[in-house]
Amino acid sequence: MSRRDNFYPSWSLLLDPRYFFALGLGSGLSRWAPGTCGTIAAVPFFLLFLSSRAPIEYFLIVMIAFLLGIYICREISKEMKIADHPSIVWDEFVGLWITLFGLPNEVDWLIAGVVIFRVLDIVKPWPVSLIDSRIKGGFGIMLDDAVAGLIGCCILNLANHFFF
Numbered sequence: 001m002s003r004r005d006n007f008y009p010s011w012s013l014l015l016d017p018r019y020f021f022a023l024g025l026g027s028g029l030s031r032w033a034p035g036t037c038g039t040i041a042a043v044p045f046f047l048l049f050l051s052s053r054a055p056i057e058y059f060l061i062v063m064i065a066f067l068l069g070i071y072i073c074r075e076i077s078k079e080m081k082i083a084d085h086p087s088i089v090w091d092e093f094v095g096l097w098i099t100l101f102g103l104p105n106e107v108d109w110l111i112a113g114v115v116i117f118r119v120l121d122i123v124k125p126w127p128v129s130l131i132d133s134r135i136k137g138g139f140g141i142m143l144d145d146a147v148a149g150l151i152g153c154c155i156l157n158l159a160n161h162f163f164f
Contacts, residue, residue: 038089
């Protein structure tokens with residue numbers, strides 16, 4: 001068993017705001033598919049804070065979340081002494097929000113966004129795989145999911161434009 005597999009943070013860490021956000025408000029503490037749990041946990045925040053925003057507001061909020069994520073993911077991964085612990089899921093929050101940008105506010109598009117983002121995040125097609133293997137630290141943790149989100153956003157917005 002590697003160190004990555006046998007170390008798991010406790011709920012008490014959520015009292016630290018950095019851990020609270022990095023661990024996706026606790027969703028990353030799931031021992032089963034923490035990335036998927038983090039993505040699902042991002043949905044209510046999309047619905048409450050982003051879905052009704054003007055595009056420029058949406059973009060600015062997501063950029064702030066991305067920049068905050070670079071800092072908190074870097075700090076928490078350094079403290080855990082594990083480069084990208086599975087419990088760190090703030091990158092999934094931001095990746096999903098990027099995926100959903102510009103789509104109609106309908107349940108089917110929301111579900112499609114969650115599914116396509118998870119597939120892209122798990123499969124890691126090029127250039128996501130390249131970023132994941134070469135760029136480390138908080139920026140790397142955030143960037144591979146942001147690029148997966150951009151790919152998902154392009155796929156879904158093109159599908160919406162050409163087929164619906």
